[in-house]
Amino acid sequence: MTDALKSTRSLNVTEALRELLLQGEFDPGTRLQETWLAERMQVSRTPIREALRVLAKDGLLEYAPNKGYSVRRFSLEDIVSAFRVRSVLEGLGCRLIAERGLSEALRTTLQSTLQSGENLLQSGQLERGEFDEWREMNKAFHLAILLETHNDLLVRFAKQSRNIPIVFNGSFRWYSLREFQRAHDHHQVxxxxxxxxxxxxxxxxxxxxxxxxxxxxxxxxxD
Known part of the structure; x- marks a missing residue:
């Protein structure tokens, strides 16, 4: 296997494991063993080892000598701080776009997410605690705005500010229907x-x- 292929495989494993962590697949404090992860993800231990190193550097895991890697436990202060950073960065993204005007592609994408939000509010899904479609709609709305800035630094730092599972997934489990409506109204404004x-x-x-x-x-x- 060439070095380029090894690098690609390591990157794919890292991103797959990152997604599992951000989706809350592992409880805080869970020890992640190379052998177990390699079997679960059906890869060798080498890309797993590299993924663990990268994700610890990114702040999703903690490393302790003789104990290995474990899922980081985030305090409420960590989480609220991440929301604050995210609010400033995404606010700046909106400002930059407003200064030059919406592209037709972004206008179409955002109008589609707004319609999806309206449909979900009327569907009864949110009242039944079915949030997956809302979460995907919300992610599409925010990501489309970030990407439209064409500002690599802004996009990178904004994504890093979501590098905490509960920030990534949102607070939707605690929303009332009224709060979903308010969030939808915010999107419209x-x-x-x-x-x-x-x-x-x-x-x-x-x-x-x-x-x-x-x-x-x-x-x-x-906590």
Whole structure:
């Protein structure tokens, strides 16, 4: 196997394991053993070893001599701080887009997510605790805005600020239907502000939107 192929396989394993961690597949404090992970992911121990090293560097895992790697336990302060950073970065993204105007592609994408949000509010799924479609819609809305900035540093740091499972997955388990409606209304106002080229309003509303989620989490989260 060439060095390039080895690097690609290691990267794929790292991203697959990152996704499992961000989805909350492993409880905080869980020890991750190379052999067990290699069997689960059907790869050799070499890419697993590299993935663990990278993910520890990224702050998702902790390493202790003679004990190995374990899933990091995040405090409420860690989580709220991540939301604060995310609110500022995504607010800046909205400001940049509003200053130059929406592209037709972004307008279409955001209108589609807004319609999806409206449909979900009417479907009864959220009242039944079925949040997966809302989570995907919400991720699509926020990611489309970040990518539209074409600012690699902004995108990278914004993604890093979501590098905590509960930040990545959102606070939706604690939302009432009224709070889902409020989040949807925020999306609509953010879209309108960017579409009407109102940078300050777009920035403010995105920060308000993200910190609304942080406020709900702060009221309900137990370490």
């Amino acid at each position: 953010i879209f309108d502000a960017m579409n009407q080229q109102q940078p300050e309003r777009a920035d403010f509303m995105m920060q308000e939107h993200v910190m609304h989620a942080a406020h709900i989490l702060k009221k309900n989260y137990k």
